[in-house]
Amino acid sequence: MPIIRFAERAPFRNPWTEFERIRQGLDELSKNYGDRSQKQDRSNVFPALNIYEQTDKLIVTAEIPGVSNQDLDISVEGETLTLTGKRDNALTKATPVSFHRREIEAGTFSRAVALPVKIDLDNLSARLVDGILTINLPKAAKATPRKIQILSE
């Protein structure tokens, strides 16, 4: 049986601390919900992107199986990277088939992301191998960190 010891509490407590406690609890709750919705948002766009930052460049990767080189357009404008393209249906038309499962979507896609740094627009490169797109975006000279020599005397 739980024993509640009222005596431990200060007899004249500040009522506002109770409100503060509730507020903190609500904050925590909303934070947790926020995290969850963020996770769901992740997959609402196609293609999903991973971006890695190295000292001198950004690497953007995406899984876009079934998309050919010709059907893919990558452009960088200012600090916005845009990917557009289309995926054809793997099925050759006109043959009558009955589907057992149909999970792969076909159609057009378009995605734009803001890049965290300025990009050297002259030295971009992209590769599409086995359905994985890798874009190399070298940082602009201004954005690459410059090493500062420390003189010791």
Place this chain on the structure above:
Amino acid sequence: MSNQDIKTQIKTPHPASTEESTKSENSFSPLVDIFETTEAVTVIADIPGVIQENVEISLDDNILTIHGKMTGKQPEGRVVLEEYEIGHYMRKFTVAETIDREKIEASLAGGVLKVVLPKQVPAQPKKIEVKMG
């Protein structure tokens, strides 16, 4: 059909409840299209990043297993945005049709695996006459 926008292609983790690997590697269920014509059952699976040598397809009894081992690594550097994870691909299907095992063909192009399972020559329907006894 081709004008529609692709919205979601969620990578679902392979259900670990059926079998769990001793290594803590990610494993995903690849998305598939499966369709049937009069001659064959075709399975199309998205396994981006898997090279030809690392694809294993088997048909045991009537369980078709597609396994793609991922050898690609994530690029180095600080992660700015991570919307998908990489991992192996694994999926199993029970094939109801009788398949001609000798003629199974598979091809891989641009991260898309295509497995054609030709049906065995369909048996002619046999009519059984009921005789008056």
